[in-house]
Amino acid sequence: MEQGTQQHPDIEKVLLTEQEMRGIVEKLGEQISKDYAGKNPLIVAVLRGAFVFTADLMRTITTECEVDFMAISSYGDSVKSSGVVRIIKDLDTKIEDRDVIIAEDILDTGLTLSYLIKNLEARHPASISIAACLVKDVKGKHSAIKPKYVGAYVPDAFVVGYGLDYAEKYRNLSYVGILKPEVYS
Ligand code: XMP
Ligand code: MG
Numbered sequence: 001m002e003q004g005t006q007q008h009p010d011i012e013k014v015l016l017t018e019q020e021m022r023g024i025v026e027k028l029g030e031q032i033s034k035d036y037a038g039k040n041p042l043i044v045a046v047l048r049g050a051f052v053f054t055a056d057l058m059r060t061i062t063t064e065c066e067v068d069f070m071a072i073s074s075y076g077d078s079v080k081s082s083g084v085v086r087i088i089k090d091l092d093t094k095i096e097d098r099d100v101i102i103a104e105d106i107l108d109t110g111l112t113l114s115y116l117i118k119n120l121e122a123r124h125p126a127s128i129s130i131a132a133c134l135v136k137d138v139k140g141k142h143s144a145i146k147p148k149y150v151g152a153y154v155p156d157a158f159v160v161g162y163g164l165d166y167a168e169k170y171r172n173l174s175y176v177g178i179l180k181p182e183v184y185s
Contacts, residue, residue, distance in 0.1 A: 008170065011161075011177035015154055018174040021162055024151045025053065028131060029060025031149060032101065040064045041099040043131075044091065046116065047071040049105030052163030052171070053133040053151075057103060065101075068093040072112060085115040095125040105163050106134040106154070110145035117145075134159065134176065158184065 007014060016024070032041075040063075045054035047069050058067060071089035100120060104113060113130060120128055130147035137153040154176065160166050161173030166184055 007177070008173060010170070010180050010183045011173070012180045014175050014177045015159060016152055016162075016176040021151075021174075021176065022056075025056045025133075026060050028149050028151055029057055029062070032057075032065075032131065033060075033062045035148075036061075036065065036099060036101075037063045039099050040066065041101050042093055042095060043067045043101045043103050044095075044120070045069050045103045046105065046112070047089065048171070049163050049165065050103045050133065053105055054103045057131065057133075066093070070116070072116060085112055087119070095120060095123050097124070097126050100125045100128045101149075102128065102130045104130060104132045104147075106136065106159070107132040107145060107147060108136045108138075113145050133162070134164075 043054060043058060043065055045051060045067060048071065054067065058065065068091045069089065070087070070091055073086050073088055102113065102116060102120070107113060107130075117128060129149070130145065131149035132147040133151040134154050135147065135150050135152075136156050138156045155178075157178045158166065158181075159176055160170035160179050161176045163171050164176070165171045166179055170179070
């Protein structure tokens with residue numbers, strides 16, 4: 001088995017296999033292709049976590065679209081939201097009157113996306129929607145944020161792989177898994 005595909009020793013449980021992720025992303029791409037036909041949306045990938053998701057998602061979209069990148073940080077190397085969101089890299093594209101799709105790796109408390117939406121709305125895009133690859137299944141925790149596109153719901157545990165990291169590691173895993181708590185405690 002290739003590295004990234006076999007189960008890493010720090011992974012407690014595989015939640016979504018490489019094959020499952022492919023199916024999940026294909027479905028989102030189909031939906032987006034239908035909803036944005038003839039519109040040329042700008043996909044805003046939230047770095048770094050969403051880079052794998054975005055690369056796969058874009059290739060399942062069959063209508064015209066563009067991509068740009070924004071780097072924001074709310075976590076540092078911790079596994080808990082710090083409550084502080086910083087723009088590390090801004091878009092190069094003007095989004096005024098554009099249809100924007102924010103591609104996010106995982107929606108947890110919603111803090112990161114709330115900040116991002118407010119920031120992008122101030123630039124007067126035609127529309128903003130959210131494509132969240134994963135959403136943490138925690139009732140009430142992120143009620144303010146309603147992603148139009150959700151890949152999969154995951155339990156309230158720290159998950160890595162498919163672009164998601166802990167201290168910059170595990171992004172290369174081709175599946176999504178729960179990290180063993182002893183790795184970060
Ligand atoms: P909030 O709480 O702002 O969090 O919705 C979203 C951002 O926090 C990171 N995050 C995680 N990263 N495993 C990760 O690797 C997780 O389980 C996890 N939960 C939240 C992520 O960067 C996301 O953009
Ligand atoms: Mg991270």
